[in-house]
Amino acid sequence: MNVNQSAPPVPPFGQNQPIYPGYHQSSYGGQPGPAAPATPYGAYNGPVPGYQQAPPQGVPRAPPSSGAPPASAAQVPCGQTTYGQFGQGDIQNGPSPTAQMQRVPGSQQFGPPLAPVVSQPAVLQPYGPPPTSTQVTAQLAGMQITGAVAQAPPPSGLGYGPPTSLASASGNFPNSGPYGSYPQSQAPPLSQAQGHPGVQPPLRSAPPLASSFTSPASGGPQMPSMTGLLPPGQGFGSLPVNQANHVSSPPAPALPPGTQMTGAPVPPPPPMHSPQQPGYQLQQNGSFGPARGPQPNYESPYPGAPAFGSQPGPPQPLPPKRLDPDAIPSPIQVIEDDRNNRGSEPFVTGVRGQVPPLVTTNFLVKDQGNASPRYIRCTSYNIPCTSDMAKQAQVPLAAVIKPLARLPPEEASPYVVDHGESGPLRCNRCKAYMCPLMTFIEGGRRFQCSFCSCINDVPPQYFQHLDHTGKRVDAYDRPELSLGSYEFLATVDYCKNNKFPSPPAFIFMIDVSYNAIRTGLVRLLCEELKSLLDHLPREGGAEESAIRVGFVTYNKVLHFYNVKSSLAQPQMMVVSDVADMFVPLLDGFLVNVSESRAVITSLLDQIPEMFADTRETETVFAPVIQAGMEALKAAECAGKLFLFHTSLPIAEAPGKLKNRDDRKLINTDKEKTLFQPQTGTYQTLAKECVAQGCCVDLFLFPNQYVDVATLSVVPQLTGGSVYKYACFQVENDQERFLSDLRRDVQKVVGFDAVMRVRTSTGIRAVDFFGAFYMSNTTDVELAGLDGDKTVTVEFKHDDRLNEENGALLQCALLYTSCAGQRRLRIHNLALNCCTQLADLYRNCETDTLINYMAKFAYRAVLNSPVKTVRDTLITQCAQILACYRKNCASPSSAGQLILPECMKLLPVYLNCVLKSDVLQPGAEVTTDDRAYVRQLVSSMDVAETNVFFYPRLLPLTKSPLDSTTEPPAVRASEERLSSGDIYLLENGLNLFVWVGASVQQAVVQSLFNVSSFSQITSGLSVLPVLDNPLSKKVRGLIDSLRAQRMRYMKLIVVKQEDKLEMLFKHFLVEDKSLSGGASYVDFLCHMHKEIRQLLS
Secondary structure, rough: OOOOOOOOOOOOOOOOOOOOOOOOOEEHHHOEEOOOOOOOOOOOOOOOOOOOOOOOOOOOOOOOOOOOOOHHHHHHHOOOOOOOOOOOOOOOOOOOOOOOOOOOOOOOOOOOOOOOOOOOOOOOOOOOOOOOHHHHHHHHHHOOOOOOOOOOOOOOOOOOOOOOOOOOOOOHHHHHOOOOOHHHHHHHOOOOOOOOOOOOOOOOOOOEEEEEEEHHHHHHOOOOOOOOOOOOOOOOOOOOOOOOOOEEEOOOOOOOOOOOOOOOOOOOOOOOOOOOEEEEEEEOOOOOOOOOOOOOOOOOOOOOOOOOOOOOOOOOOOOOOOOHHOOOOHHHHHHHHHHHHHHHOOOOOOOOOOOOEEEOOOOOOOOOOOOOOOOEEEOOOEEOHHHHHHHHHOOOEEEEEEOOOOOOOOOOOOOOEHHHOOOOOHHHHHOOOEEEEEEEEHHHHHOOOOOOEEEOOOOEEEEEEEEOOOOOOOHHHHHHHHHHEEEEOHHHHHHHHHOOOOOOOOEEEEEEOOOHHHOOHHHHHHHHHHHHHHHOOOOOOOOOOOOOOEEEEOOOOOEEEOOOOOOOEEEEEEEEOOOOOOOOOOOOOOOOOOHHHHHHHHHHHHHHHHHHOOOOOOOHHHHHHHHHHHHHOOOOOOEEEEEEOOOOOOOOOOOOOOOOOHHHHHOOOOHHOEEEEEEEEHHHHHHHHHHEEEEEEEEEEEOOOOOOOHHHHHHOOOOEEEEEOOOOOHHHHHHHHHHHHHHHHHHOEEEEEEEEEEEEEEEEEEEEEEOOOOOOOOOOOEEEEEEEOOEEEEEEEEEOOOOOOOEEEEEEEEEEEEOOEEEEEEEEEEEEEEHHHHHHHHEOOHHHHHHHHHHHHHHOOOOOOOOHHHHHHHHHHHHHHHHHHHHHOEEEEEEEEEEEHHOOOOHHHHHHHHOOOOOOOOOOHHHHHHHHHHHHOOOHHHHHEEEEOOOOEEOOOOOOOOOOOOOOOOOOHHOOOOOOOOEEEOOEEEEEEEEEEOOOOHHHHHHHOOHHHHHOOOOOOOOOOOOOOOHHHHHHHHHHHHOOOOOOOEEEEEOOOOOOHHHHHHOOOOOOOOOOOOHHHHHHHHHHHHHHHHHH
């Protein structure tokens, strides 16, 4: 599809709703109004054939385009008004508040066939009580799942023609986009298996659930084109469940006698707002903007009825068939259901192989022998017993480990165990640490290692008797025998050179070239450091931090500062020989903050003045890191360098770079070079830094290309972080930069760390992803590791596992704390093993799977063309789902797409990864942006990748003003936006407030302190502080979202139809993207085609 073509003709959402026969609708005054003639509008993208239609007068319309893309994909030129995409405050996400959501354990499909097949009378009580489990079973047993179906006549009174025959789904997809833009004519209509997108995950012992829908190619029933709801009289499965995520609508017309329905009932009418209800009421039709028009997908109640507000026009062709977006699995629904079902009870880790609640659910953890999911999450909690079974399923077996994860205040930090000079007890053979999984035998005198089965003697000082169950009587007094996570104090044998480490040091290295001075960065930073140095990380009850600090400034040369407490003024020493870097002073460079407070303050006052008139534009980079590392080496301690850098290092020095940015390489075989470092200098330097325990955090302030791919090598390999503030301006970016800096300086870090993951016999760790260095195949070396970073580990079989023993993981992290104490942090996790594929698919976690797949893909772009990487992901996902379909799903027609219950969101999330900037950049995405995101995602945890790939979209004026909870999210699609509302979108890095053009004036005044929509400043980055409930609520919500994320999210206010809206729409990931990424619906059809090809 040409992204510049005009919008397709769509019914204007902003007009009066059609009124259905047999129902009266109140007029504005509350009196029953006359029944309006209904409209001939059928599908969202075009009329029913044979009817005539023209746009209402006064509403600007784009000319019809060739084929009708989804409305969300069509781009409208800036400044042109369209009303077609948005309703005005009437879009409802989730069930009506009056009807209680019920989740039904059962196989599900997403949408109705056009011609119902009923093997038992359909249940027609949409709002009745939920069926009991026995009723559901009976209903499920009574349903038929068939392929070709005899065509039932359409209900009389509904203007449907017979379904047209569609092209086979195995036909070719034209290759216009990266996957081709899949013709909407190949959208599968939905099968008759039961349920709806929100059915509850089953108890783990139940057979695996499936979500299924049918393809037109199967010869099964066809489906009308849909974007909102089903046409009246067509429902979803035969269970009385409320369909979530719908556009609110009038009730369906009564069915003529003899007509039967399949599927969930038509959704309830929209809730009426009472005048007393807090919050902003839905708009009266006609208050603002154009009159309300017919809603999409409601056919006229009798053939030939004129459309309200339209003129006769020429007949138009039949629109393409399209899947109903409401009828396919909804991330919002799944997240909401998990919160409702699993958010209230604590997650107790005592049982092996339990799947934890989703990362989007707030829950408490009680450690009873397995590590909390905050520390370790797995792609599957039930591992296949054999490698053949694992290869057949293609589900990656991986764990995302966050060893130093921060816990909520209600959960206790890991206990520290001190075994004295003897150190922690370990297995003699595999060196696994004592844990609750070990078995004591022979009255407690020996223990059998659960990892390698070796039998070890228990040292006399550790001996304890066993009780009648074979458990040590002191098991619950010892954290290492009763908890999944704990720490040991390490002995001197675990330290470098067999001597205990010194406390670590922080060195602040500040670019003072012309760019840094001109933007005000240096002055801002020096001012902030004065107060920030009082908040360095410290151990538990320590009065002050043990960390020492040092300062360096640089441009083409380096300036070291002596800030010894005995000096009256700081002294500067310049090193201009950057090719052979050395540290000119030892004594007085690294100092205690409280002792040298006056000298440090004096230095920070002087730096901006000293370089105020500089004209030096060139900078060095590698020598700066070299200098910091040499300083730590001379002080014999580990530590962290904070580098503040503005430009491409082009000065003559080691690590000098050239501008190699070349957008012409995108989508060629040479594209991978854009992600690779220019020179090997930085890898060598990183290796030396890791050996010294020198971690590097890099703050970049580029105005143009700086080669992030090369500059981020050292931070990436040392376990550090990269922060990027393009085109930095103090007034706009100050809050974001200072917030990130404070958090980065204050967070708890483990230094000079080594991590090893041990497994029980049968599986082993084979691959690792994240920000670290590896000099061998088993040890993950981290110069620094903070509470935000994860290491992702992939496992493979090297032998057969057995169901009785399960599979065990032990992650051991040896590190130096902020106080200089050497510690071992241990996390243990026991997983189940299975001989049935169904058990594997029932115990997977899609969020973790996507985290792994994104990291796998983002690393693969270093060595393979991006298209190859995308194709690999699609193929793997298709193999996973095809294996489920072939081996686990109940027999059904090939036209149905059947998804495992635990993986029903795999297609939507995978499509988000495929459309991300790294794998499919738009024209506005720079090479540096892609390299930045690539390294950032490599160490993200599961919660962060979840919101990063599928952003949260929250309506701000729907929920009551006195509500303290977050408003319920809606799906990330333009179809969910109403021009009468305001939405907040966040993805962990960006924060947008989108303002609809028809928002009530009172709302605009309350939030922005201006009297109309036109006066709102587009691109505004701070909301005014106003003393009213709405302003307080929205600002409070923004603060709470920022507190949840590892980076400060800068706010951007976007107005509907404004040029910034293109940036905002980039994050509406269910829609087709400008860079050619498929919409969710199209991608689902493509996945279905891939699966069918594999099965045939």
